[in-house]
Amino acid sequence: MVVLATKCYVDGDAQKRSLDSLESMVRDDVGELDVETDVGVRDDGFPTVTLEGPDETAARNLLRERWGEITPHFEPDETYVGTLLSWDDDGLVLDAGTEIRVSADELDLGPGSPEQLRTRFGLVQHIPLTFVYGDTPQLASETQDQLYEWTRGTGRVNVNSATRAEVRATVNRAGHAQDIVTVERLGLLEQSIVCRENTDPPGLLASIGEYVPAELLCVVP
Numbered sequence: 001m002v003v004l005a006t007k008c009y010v011d012g013d014a015q016k017r018s019l020d021s022l023e024s025m026v027r028d029d030v031g032e033l034d035v036e037t038d039v040g041v042r043d044d045g046f047p048t049v050t051l052e053g054p055d056e057t058a059a060r061n062l063l064r065e066r067w068g069e070i071t072p073h074f075e076p077d078e079t080y081v082g083t084l085l086s087w088d089d090d091g092l093v094l095d096a097g098t099e100i101r102v103s104a105d106e107l108d109l110g111p112g113s114p115e116q117l118r119t120r121f122g123l124v125q126h127i128p129l130t131f132v133y134g135d136t137p138q139l140a141s142e143t144q145d146q147l148y149e150w151t152r153g154t155g156r157v158n159v160n161s162a163t164r165a166e167v168r169a170t171v172n173r174a175g176h177a178q179d180i181v182t183v184e185r186l187g188l189l190e191q192s193i194v195c196r197e198n199t200d201p202p203g204l205l206a207s208i209g210e211y212v213p214a215e216l217l218c219v220v221p
Contacts, residue, residue, distance in 0.1 A: 002060050005068030005081035005096070006187040007045045007126045010161060015041070021163045022047055022188055029066050030059040046070050046097070047188065067128075070097040074133040079140050083126045083187065087114045092139075094129060102131055106138040109147060121147040122158035122219040128187045150192075150219045155201035157193040158186070161214040167191045174208045 008018050023039045026049055030037065035053035042048060051059050063069075068081025074096075082094030091103040091114050109117045117123075130140035150156055159167055164185045171180055171193060181194040195201055201218040209216055 001048055001050045002063045002067075003042065003070035003097070004047045004049065004063065004188075005070050005083065006047065006128055006189075007083045007095070008041045008047055008188055009045045009126060010189065014161075017166075018163055018188060019047070021165065026063065029062055030055075033059050033062075035059040044095075044097075068130070072097060076134050077132060079130055079132050079142075081128050081130050083128050084118075084123055085125075087118055089113060089115075092118070092123075092129075094131060096131075100131060100133070100137050102137050102139050106136055108139060108144055119217060120219075121150065122156055122192070122217040123147075124158045124160040124190060124215045124217050126160050126187065127158070127190045151221055153194070153219075153221055154181070154197050155195040155199060155221055156219040157195070157201050157205045157208070158190070158217050158219065159193065159212065159214050160190045162189060162191060162212055164191050167193065167212070170208050170211045173211055176204060176207060179204060 008015060010018055019039055026037050026039060033055035035051050035055045038050040040048045049063055074080060080096055082096035082100050084092060085095040086093045091101055094100040094102065104114050107117060130143045132138045132140050164183050167183050171177055179196055179199040181196055184192040184194060186192050195204060201220050205216050205218050
C-alpha cells in the first residue's frame, strides 16, 4: 500500500467525486503495468492505494514519484512531501503524516513574513510542498525554484477544495476560457490556473470567486 502525499479534505458527494478522480489518475499512472489498484482514504485525509499484482513494486515506485509518499520514517537530508497545514510568524507547518515545521529562516523565499510569502507565492492551504528533513527542516530547492518560476510567468490563480475538472468548469462558467492557458494540477484538490498574457490575475480571481467555495490566491508577476 502507498499513502499518497496529497489530502482529501472534503465530505459527502465532493469526496466521492474527488476519489473517483483520483482512481482515474492512478489508473492512468500505472495503466501499463500488470497490477490491480484499490483507492481509499485514511481518517487523517491522506488517500491510500492498495496494489496487487506482478508489477506492484514498479507501480508503487511510480505513485511515489508522481505524488510523494506519506511515511512514518524520515531520514536526515532526504526530501519528502507535506501539505500546507498552517502558518504563523515563525514559519510554515506541513502535514507529512506528522507535523513538520519549516521555520521562516529555512524558507529562503526572499523578504517578508511567512504570511506575506504565502500570499505572494499563492500557497493555498493543503498545497503539497517538498521539504528536506533534518533537525531544522528546510523547504526543498525544487519547491523554491517552482515558486520563483511562478512569479516570472504570466500570472496564476491558485485554488483549493476543487478537482481540476471542477476548476476548468468554473472558469468556463465565468466566461474566461479564452483568458487562461491551462489548469495545472498541484495536488488532488489544489489547482493552479495559468493566465494568458495580459490577463489580470486579481480580476480573474474576482470573477470566478463567486462560483467556487474555495480559497483562491493570486500569483502576480
